Amino acid sequence: MHTLTAHEIRDKIKNKEMSSKEITKAFLDRIEKVEDKVESYVTILPEEAMKAAETVDEKIAKGESVGALAGVPMALKDNLCTKDILTTCSSKMLHNFRPPYDCTVAQKLKDADTVLLGKLNMDEFAMGSSTENSFFKKTKNPYDITKVPGGSSGGSAACVAADEAAFTLGSDTGGSIRQPASLCGCVGLKPTYGTVSRFGLVAFASSLDQIGPLAKDVTDCALVYDQIVGYDAMDSTSVNRKYASFEKALTGDVCGLKIGVPAEYMGEGISEPVQKAILAALDSFKALGAEYEDMHLPLNEYALPAYYMISSAEASSNLARFDGVKYGFRAEKFDDLVDLYAQTRSEGFGAEVKRRIMIGTYALSSGYYDAYYKKAQQVRTMIMQDFDKAFEKYDVLVTPATPTTAFGIGEKTDDPLQMYMADICTVSVNIAGLPAVVLPCGYDANGLPVGLQIIGKPFGEAAILNAAYALEKNISKVRPTL
């Protein structure tokens, strides 16, 4: 049962072929069976989940109207605030934090009558590309538990890959949904900036963060996006726009679709199995009636340094509120107020978080603002113009999602800059605020998934999801053996 997709579960519950309690129990059993190996959950909520499932079943039995995803069990990344439920961001700093409010997307999924199975592991405060920066545990890649699931939404991706939930939500600031989706062989969507409300998402880099779904197939991805997309008055950066159903827009017809393949994403640094799989996928597209062509995004090499300046600067400010005064961890021993702050923050944050705070503080400090933060925001404008030009000619762009397949746990933890390179295929998309979907397009010799990224124009989710949908039919999906 746990191998069913979200749309299958939704339809079966609607048709009364299955109860929510049945499927929720199936997932809870699955979690019990494999969670020791995968370690994707920070908090599991068996009683709450069964209770929620029961409520949905009762409503359906009484013939009352229920939400669009009634009874479908899911899980949320642990930086999404859930009312009265531990929301830790996988950090010591928030190890005991229970927000008195739900994030908007959690509320929307509640309104859709989904069942919350638990909260998922991540890199601390969403900073990382392997989930090795979690304070609690290291999530494993279900395809090979000696490998990383990617990050920072490693728990969200591994959970879906291991069938520990029907779908999950993650967050993406520089690739944090797409890169783990790629390494774990699931479908992940980072929407256009502003289409999904950030209210209640613990902020990392405000101008880059977006929440998105991770799922077993493109249809699931689209139907979840349908539920979480939309204007929110509580988020000033939310776009006021109406959307047609993305699930209904999946036709699989890509005839005449003009695909651009930026050469900068296919050069050295991209491993051989990845290149091979991407090229094979492009041929599939061609066979389906699309056309593809090499092209250039000349400013691509500047995206990563710009990203690190902007994201670290914003993060250093967003994380300043964690000081042991209002919520979360507080150091036990301190001499005075300044020491309370310093001691709490030094003990409460992990090394990578401290590193980013230091870089961000430096970039914003007196004398350096123009050279680093402002400069990065100017380069950002230029990168956006680069993409604008590309989209005049092409409908979508196709690239690898990650330069390699999943790397080993501990392999890149010594050199932060090396770890940052894992994001080279994804950060420019956040810089430009564009939508991008990732889906598995093949497997390497060791059976590790290769992810393909389709980048679209602003608000171009329908086109990229449809292209992914078309490709997906040509890919034989391989399940991990756990």
Added chain:
Amino acid sequence: MKISKEEVLHVAKLARLKLSDSEAEALSADMESIIGFANKLNELDTEGVVPTAHAIPMSNAFREDVVKPSYDRDAMLANAPSAEDGGYTVPKVVE
């Protein structure tokens, strides 16, 4: 490029982080490498380019001046590491 230990400690002070000597040294090296990497941006001529603060060009997001109920104080203080007399307590602040 070089980032001295003094600079590192100054930045740590601004960020309210306490660093051991070895941490400060390691961070100095990390920062040099990462900020050095950022210096790559200087290869681009950004004269006259308007910095982008928001990816999607929008303006004027407002709300009406209508009161919403405040949260119950107990709910707000429930997460406080140290609370007393209805407030969040900190070591005495010398002004």
Added chain:
Amino acid sequence: MNYETVIGLEVHAELKTNTKIYCGCKNEFGGEPNTHTCPICTGMPGTLPVLNKRVVDFAIKAGLAMNCTITKYGKQDRKNYFYPDLPKAYQISQFDLPLCQNGYIDILVDGETRRIGITRIHIEEDAGKLVHDDYANCSIADYNRCGVPLIEIVSEPDLRSPEEARVFLETLKSILEYTEVSDCKMQEGSLRCDVNVSLRPFGQKEFGTRCEMKNINSFRAAVRSMEYEQKRQAEVLSAGGVIVQETRSWDDVKGTSVVMRTKEDAQDYRYFPEPDLLPIVVSDEWVEEIKKTIPELPEQRRSRYVNDYGLPEYDAFLLTSSKKTADFFDETVNLGAAPKTVSNWLMGDIAKVLNDRELEAGDIPFSPAQLKSLIALIEKGTISNSAAKKVLNEMFNSSEEPEKIVEQLGLSQVSDEGALMAMVQEVMAQNPQSIVDYKAGKDRALGFLMGQVMRVSKGKANPQVISQMLKEALDKA
């Protein structure tokens, strides 16, 4: 060596909106600690600010009233620093694109009009309050005030004396009251002021080094602190010393200031554009809309009082310093009372009673119609001026009409000519020597006779009338 004092002020005014600047919590003074808060104004993780449109309306209104240019494309910025009263560890403010710029206020000092520049007005959020508990050796943070909307008004360093600065503050306060954007209650903290003082030799173009003073809680404290700083700096310079750029804290009880921080420990606020908020684009239409809501401002009223009512500038200035007083004046005059008379009452006896009872200017508990009645009673001769003062005092206590009060207190004077004439003649008949004395040039005799008539009338004779009658009778005698 004589030094010229140069003063610039930074005034923070709390805006009188219903809700806070970035969330829907009530914007209300007082209340039990932490009862007017929510996850947004206390900076809980994941929360986001949304700007209250009325805050922008009020800021534009204040800017227009101070002759500023309204910025067409403004933004908000984060000012980053750590302090327990600042839950997000940054204050959302405006750094380089404030809503209003390049304005001015005209003030009246020693009969002369001086134009004081307003550099900028920007919007920002207030921080919370810290209460220090010495017994438990800790401080307690109350976030009720977090997110209360503020405008910060920065003046050019155009002021040249503490007295000028005081007049500037009074004028600024009246403008904020007239536009109804702020309560301006310094004792409740809705108006706060920081002072910048520097000295330079007369004739020198460059400014001297300035010192900033904070913790000023009243206009009086502002003046005292500026006088102190003026003196302190002059002493340092005269002794051959150099002024160090510092921020000082004013202690109004001791009448001194102490150094808070020097330039070296000046904060690095690491300003950057607030990514959670959008730019504020102000159209010409919006500005026009706000312009229409601006009432007659103090300056225009003053002109009207001087030109239409012939009041002296000084009177006009005092009357318009409080909107409530000016409104009261206008209403009373509109009911038909004579402007100069109303002005004298408001500036004189009424002001005195308000002061004695520690009431705010303009917090008059009776109506303009009632004042008009009181004035009419005097003009009709029903009561004397001294009786009127008693009636006025009673009007502060009860809601009774003045006529009723006169009756209750038995204060009506006799003005009936026949009755008074009888009294005059009676007194003259009883005091022939006084008539002789008066004719011999002793003016005191008149006073004596008047006193006698007042005695006979038990104090109720209309003094002006009997004075006139006595004089005529004495001349005829």
